[in-house]
Amino acid sequence: MDQSEQSAPPAPAQKGTVTQRAIEEIKAMIREGLLEPGQRLPTERDLATQLGISRSSMREAIRALTVLGVLEARHGSGIYVTQLEAGDLLETFGVVADLSRGPRLVELLEVRRVLESTATGLAAARITQDQLADVEKHLAAMNATDDPEEILSHDLAFHRTIAFAAGNDTMAAILEGLSSRTFRARVWRGYQEEGAFERTRREHSRIHRALVARDPEAARAAAAAHVGEVEDWLRGQLEG
Amino acid sequence: MDQSEQSAPPAPAQKGTVTQRAIEEIKAMIREGLLEPGQRLPTERDLATQLGISRSSMREAIRALTVLGVLEARHGSGIYVTQLEAGDLLETFGVVADLSRGPRLVELLEVRRVLESTATGLAAARITQDQLADVEKHLAAMNATDDPEEILSHDLAFHRTIAFAAGNDTMAAILEGLSSRTFRARVWRGYQEEGAFERTRREHSRIHRALVARDPEAARAAAAAHVGEVEDWLRGQLEG
DNA sequence: CCGGCCGTAGTGGTCGGACCACATCTGTGA
DNA sequence: TCACAGATGTGGTCCGACCACTACGGCCGG
Numbered sequence: 001m002d003q004s005e006q007s008a009p010p011a012p013a014q015k016g017t018v019t020q021r022a023i024e025e026i027k028a029m030i031r032e033g034l035l036e037p038g039q040r041l042p043t044e045r046d047l048a049t050q051l052g053i054s055r056s057s058m059r060e061a062i063r064a065l066t067v068l069g070v071l072e073a074r075h076g077s078g079i080y081v082t083q084l085e086a087g088d089l090l091e092t093f094g095v096v097a098d099l100s101r102g103p104r105l106v107e108l109l110e111v112r113r114v115l116e117s118t119a120t121g122l123a124a125a126r127i128t129q130d131q132l133a134d135v136e137k138h139l140a141a142m143n144a145t146d147d148p149e150e151i152l153s154h155d156l157a158f159h160r161t162i163a164f165a166a167g168n169d170t171m172a173a174i175l176e177g178l179s180s181r182t183f184r185a186r187v188w189r190g191y192q193e194e195g196a197f198e199r200t201r202r203e204h205s206r207i208h209r210a211l212v213a214r215d216p217e218a219a220r221a222a223a224a225a226h227v228g229e230v231e232d233w234l235r236g237q238l239e240g
Numbered sequence: 241m242d243q244s245e246q247s248a249p250p251a252p253a254q255k256g257t258v259t260q261r262a263i264e265e266i267k268a269m270i271r272e273g274l275l276e277p278g279q280r281l282p283t284e285r286d287l288a289t290q291l292g293i294s295r296s297s298m299r300e301a302i303r304a305l306t307v308l309g310v311l312e313a314r315h316g317s318g319i320y321v322t323q324l325e326a327g328d329l330l331e332t333f334g335v336v337a338d339l340s341r342g343p344r345l346v347e348l349l350e351v352r353r354v355l356e357s358t359a360t361g362l363a364a365a366r367i368t369q370d371q372l373a374d375v376e377k378h379l380a381a382m383n384a385t386d387d388p389e390e391i392l393s394h395d396l397a398f399h400r401t402i403a404f405a406a407g408n409d410t411m412a413a414i415l416e417g418l419s420s421r422t423f424r425a426r427v428w429r430g431y432q433e434e435g436a437f438e439r440t441r442r443e444h445s446r447i448h449r450a451l452v453a454r455d456p457e458a459a460r461a462a463a464a465a466h467v468g469e470v471e472d473w474l475r476g477q478l479e480g
Numbered sequence: 481c482c483g484g485c486c487g488t489a490g491t492g493g494t495c496g497g498a499c500c501a502c503a504t505c506t507g508t509g510a
Numbered sequence: 511t512c513a514c515a516g517a518t519g520t521g522g523t524c525c526g527a528c529c530a531c532t533a534c535g536g537c538c539g540g
Binding site: 293314316 | 492493494495496497501502504
């Protein structure tokens, strides 16, 4: 709305802070293909000189892009562009889940329910024998122990494998964030104390059977019900 | 050489870089409720002293949390915790969409289709008269002009209003990121050149009719088809 | 000739201090 | 009483030095 074209091409375009400008500058370089995934960037000192800013400011810009999963700094070696894969970029999604509280937790679970059911449905049609074997491995391990930590660990792997088998890495990465350890640990702490172990096991078995039967609709329903259980419980917690 | 004064009983926990430690430290403070949304933090200088690091490192940590939407720095005033609302935290989602290319664009559209259809279905049941009026306003404005920029603008507002009416702010925020200006501009540039205007208008009308009729299933289907059209086109582009 | 050791140059990581730009409060003067 | 100007404190930027680590290459012993 304010983009009135100016004459000077090398004009600094005094928008916002210097660091912010540097961030946009680097993002633009990547977007336009000047920086390929995996490629090494010039040194911090050189980059700072190129953009005419101090190394401190450039470092802040680099740090910002690092936490976003766009860049990766290797001490003593250099700065590199990540592979820009779904996992790299969506890692920050976990932060959101970790810092969310109250009603937002329910909203996140609602999003997870929608995506998880879709992914599980897709997986029923696409999962390979090897992946199915993995799923069964985690299912068995989950049922073979009573250690909550271990159960949670295999539970996560169970769903992760299924999400990955759906073939949409982006969706799988988002689900990964929505199921991050600390997030689920917080919710499940109370949920499992109410003796939900058995119900969880039944639900997992139902999902597994649907995958074996290659029944997408059943898989979708089972996954939705599975997440929905936790969702309803949490909703009740917030009200009561 | 001057930092060896105290033996540090609270355990320095030498994990990763100093800055990384500071980031986790602040996140923990927020997670544990020591820092409330909207609250003002100590000054950069004080924070640096508290954690026993330099101001430079602390600034990098703050910058990192700023781009994640957790903190907000106001020049001359101080540093504040954001409201930690969905919009604040999920703003970075737009960055992902902007930097994605090729097959990942299709994956993102697939995620959007799933969420958009869900949100539109929910909206059919929950939208208020005022919100419906807004939707109609954008629909009319969209059909009254031929300026692609303006069309895109109202198109975004059309879907945003609907997503918001669904009642799940988190879902709406994610959709916002998946529909960010630059992302859609890139895809639609080619799509609309193929004379897809008319089809888009028909699809929007269909969504609108379903909302008016309070028919969730029809709304869901219409939204899925709408996004699916673009999805298919893009998939074809990548193959052909 | 080969291979491992070690020094060195180059990189990111950290530090401390200085100064600038901006927001806010305060006290003065009309 | 109110408006303005200064003082104060904050984040924003810059500089220069040093530390920690990696990678490379030449040296030395086998």
